[in-house]
Amino acid sequence: MSAIMKIENLHATIGGKEILKGLNLDLEEGKVHAIMGPNGAGKSTLSKAIVGHYDVKITDGDIIYKGESIVDMEPEERALEGIFLSFQNPVEIPGVNNAYFLRTAVNAKRVHEGKEELNAAQFLRLMKELVNELGMKTEMINRSLNEGFSGGEKKRNEILQMMMLQPELIILDEIDSGLDIDALRAVSEGINKMKDGKRSFLVITHYSRILDYIQPDYIHVLKDGAIVKTAGAELVAELEEKGYAALEEA
Amino acid sequence: MPEKELDRAVQGEYKLGFEIDIEQDTVPPGLDEETIRFISRKKEEPEWMTQLRLKALRRWKSMEEPRWGHLYYEPIDYQSISYFSAPKKGPESLDEVDPKILEAYDKLGIPLEEQKQLAGVKVAVDAVVDSVSVKTTYSEELKKHGIIFCSISEAIRDYPELIKKYMFSVVPMNDNFFAALNSAVFTDGTFVYIPKGVRCPMELSTYFRINALNTGQFERTLIVADEGSYVSYNEGCSAPMRDENQLHAAVVELVALKDAEIKYSTIQNWYPGDEEGKGGIYNFVTKRGICEENAKISWTQVETGSSITWKYPSCILKGDNSVGEFYSVAVTTLAQQADTGTKMIHLGKNTSSTIISKGISAMKGQNIYRGLVKIGANATGARNYSECDSLLIGDRCGAHTFPYLESKDAHGQVEHEATTTKISDEQLFYLRQRGIGEEDAVSMIVHGFCKEVFSQLPMEYAVEAKALLNLTLEGSVG
Numbered sequence: 001m002s003a004i005m006k007i008e009n010l011h012a013t014i015g016g017k018e019i020l021k022g023l024n025l026d027l028e029e030g031k032v033h034a035i036m037g038p039n040g041a042g043k044s045t046l047s048k049a050i051v052g053h054y055d056v057k058i059t060d061g062d063i064i065y066k067g068e069s070i071v072d073m074e075p076e077e078r079a080l081e082g083i084f085l086s087f088q089n090p091v092e093i094p095g096v097n098n099a100y101f102l103r104t105a106v107n108a109k110r111v112h113e114g115k116e117e118l119n120a121a122q123f124l125r126l127m128k129e130l131v132n133e134l135g136m137k138t139e140m141i142n143r144s145l146n147e148g149f150s151g152g153e154k155k156r157n158e159i160l161q162m163m164m165l166q167p168e169l170i171i172l173d174e175i176d177s178g179l180d181i182d183a184l185r186a187v188s189e190g191i192n193k194m195k196d197g198k199r200s201f202l203v204i205t206h207y208s209r210i211l212d213y214i215q216p217d218y219i220h221v222l223k224d225g226a227i228v229k230t231a232g233a234e235l236v237a238e239l240e241e242k243g244y245a246a247l248e249e250a
Numbered sequence: 251m252p253e254k255e256l257d258r259a260v261q262g263e264y265k266l267g268f269e270i271d272i273e274q275d276t277v278p279p280g281l282d283e284e285t286i287r288f289i290s291r292k293k294e295e296p297e298w299m300t301q302l303r304l305k306a307l308r309r310w311k312s313m314e315e316p317r318w319g320h321l322y323y324e325p326i327d328y329q330s331i332s333y334f335s336a337p338k339k340g341p342e343s344l345d346e347v348d349p350k351i352l353e354a355y356d357k358l359g360i361p362l363e364e365q366k367q368l369a370g371v372k373v374a375v376d377a378v379v380d381s382v383s384v385k386t387t388y389s390e391e392l393k394k395h396g397i398i399f400c401s402i403s404e405a406i407r408d409y410p411e412l413i414k415k416y417m418f419s420v421v422p423m424n425d426n427f428f429a430a431l432n433s434a435v436f437t438d439g440t441f442v443y444i445p446k447g448v449r450c451p452m453e454l455s456t457y458f459r460i461n462a463l464n465t466g467q468f469e470r471t472l473i474v475a476d477e478g479s480y481v482s483y484n485e486g487c488s489a490p491m492r493d494e495n496q497l498h499a500a501v502v503e504l505v506a507l508k509d510a511e512i513k514y515s516t517i518q519n520w521y522p523g524d525e526e527g528k529g530g531i532y533n534f535v536t537k538r539g540i541c542e543e544n545a546k547i548s549w550t551q552v553e554t555g556s557s558i559t560w561k562y563p564s565c566i567l568k569g570d571n572s573v574g575e576f577y578s579v580a581v582t583t584l585a586q587q588a589d590t591g592t593k594m595i596h597l598g599k600n601t602s603s604t605i606i607s608k609g610i611s612a613m614k615g616q617n618i619y620r621g622l623v624k625i626g627a628n629a630t631g632a633r634n635y636s637e638c639d640s641l642l643i644g645d646r647c648g649a650h651t652f653p654y655l656e657s658k659d660a661h662g663q664v665e666h667e668a669t670t671t672k673i674s675d676e677q678l679f680y681l682r683q684r685g686i687g688e689e690d691a692v693s694m695i696v697h698g699f700c701k702e703v704f705s706q707l708p709m710e711y712a713v714e715a716k717a718l719l720n721l722t723l724e725g726s727v728g
Contacts, residue, residue: 076682076685076687076688079685091680093677093694093695093698096695096697104690105685105686161684165685
């Protein structure tokens with residue numbers, strides 16, 4: 001096996017309070033890893049630490065991505081290197097056209113990879129195709145970024161961006177929260193389409209519902225700032241039944 | 251985000267700060283009756299104009315500089331300013347315009363040779379350097395439509411009836427301290443007359459350049475749109491980077507007769523001074539238009555320059571069913587201060603006005619919106635919509651909103667919305683997580699914020715405005 005990311009003894013604080021306390025985690029190339037755990041365990045802090053969010057201060061340990069430490073890299077550099085975060089609560093940016101934003105992002109990545117930029121026509125063809133596939137309204141293309149979007153529309157828009165940007169490591173932070181069953185299905189189909197045996201996924205979730213749609217290869221239980229248990233998909237059923245508290249005795 | 255990085259992202263660079271190396275004729279500093287007579291003589295003005303100027307000077311001397319603006323600056327010594335400066339070479343035809351001036355305008359992106367303009371996009375330009383108009387393009391072609399487009403100095407000599415009828419009719423010479431000063435010493439500017447029923451076939455524009463040292467620029471613009479006519483007019487400006495403050499006190503008067511429409515756009519890019527507030531243009535400007543029945547005046551301004559801006563483009567909605575609009579983006583960064591807004595005076599029945607103001611403050615910039623909506627006793631059915639939004643970048647800047655409402659008609663419909671937002675770390679981070687660099691992310695958010703105003707500008711100017719905004723707010727990349 002080869003690991004796309006190795007997190008080693010990671011200690012991280014938010015506002016001076018230590019949240020991650022020596023977390024170790026290996027993410028395998030081409031696999032789906034699910035992180036489960038109770039509220040306040042540090043799940044969102046972990047995703048923020050990986051993408052370089054300004055709230056999180058890393059005090060010890062390292063994050064190795066494709067063989068190199070990324071803890072000192074700017075957020076945009078990490079993104080250009082293929083790390084994508086689907087935000088739990090995507091922020092609204094008034095007046096910024098959704099298509100214009102996404103084309104800027106896609107072309108920034110293409111330039112970084114030494115590819116030619118997509119022109120407006122090429123880009124729109126691709127975007128429209130995916131918008132239809134995700135069951136989004138065509139008008140979303142020209143709306144302001146996330147402005148006035150419903151919870152479901154925001155999440156679909158995140159998945160749209162993921163599919164356009166073709167990242168290598170995809171972090172899905174509570175992707176299923178606030179989704180009705182149709183939206184959940186559309187979003188999961190989008191994610192499953194991205195599985196190609198090379199791309200890796202880190203699915204962060206409080207509930208197991210999403211894992212019925214996206215089959216995980218590994219389940220990691222995060223508790224009090226560290227991974228306390230790693231197992232195969234069968235762990236989901238056990239957690240459903242006994243809850244996180246039962247792990248104390250395990 | 252650390253303050254330093256933000257500052258780097260927003261301190262921009264003033265790229266038009268060069269000096270045109272030409273010989274200039276400059277009158278020594280000071281202001282008295284003799285100065286006025288000198289200017290009048292230089293401009294070969296008729297005696298009636300000289301007398302009006304002298305009257306304005308007497309009015310000005312009895313007035314006091316307004317201090318109600320939310321602006322802080324050292325008192326201006328009006329006797330230390332030179333009130334007239336002109337390039338020495340006479341500008342009779344394009345061949346005679348000093349090549350250095352042509353070169354300078356090329357550098358500013360404003361070709362003065364008609365054939366140099368892009369095919370299909372004709373823009374007629376009046377180029378003003380310090381106190382004189384050096385060149386007006388397309389005058390002949392416009393004449394065929396009966397349109398007058400020339401410098402105000404020429405208009406005073408050639409069209410005295412129009413000047414006597416309309417000059418001071420919208421902004422009286424004693425309207426305010428700076429308008430009175432301008433009325434006494436105004437040097438050049440543009441005159442436009444669109445005859446009845448004519449739709450001006452091209453964009454008209456004036457480009458003002460302050461060049462000489464210790465000189466004030468006092469231009470005066472008068473646009474008259476006769477019944478049922480239409481014109482779109484644009485002004486731009488820039489100045490060299492100097493350590494001394496320079497005064498710019500202009501007056502603009504617009505007259506929109508029955509069923510006429512005037513669209514007036516400004517891209518203001520005077521030198522803003524440095525981070526400590528040293529140097530830069532003091533921009534004290536009076537702009538006002540009057541609308542007769544069914545007429546419409548629309549002001550759009552993008553204010554990025556000047557160390558101090560004091561400016562309230564206004565509309566007097568005199569005729570029934572007339573419409574006034576004000577769209578503004580004002581950016582203050584470095585140590586710039588802007589106190590700007592509009593006045594919408596509703597006098598006629600069913601008059602309506604719209605105010606969209608976007609203030610952006612960064613570094614130590616201070617941005618003030620000051621607006622008045624006044625609804626007269628006879629203005630039944632008057633409506634106003636105002637929206638004033640402020641965007642703050644960083645922690646050291648400020649934004650203030652002073653909306654005033656005076657309504658004598660209980661049925662007037664006035665809506666006012668105001669918001670202040672800080673450019674949020676969460677928005678910046680979202681864009682950066684998608685691989686968009688920090689400067690591009692700031693610019694994307696700012697452009698989004700200004701969208702409603704930019705969409706009002708003629709296309710080629712919208713492109714210029716966006717580029718200018720980037721330049722003002724971003725360190726130049728690469």
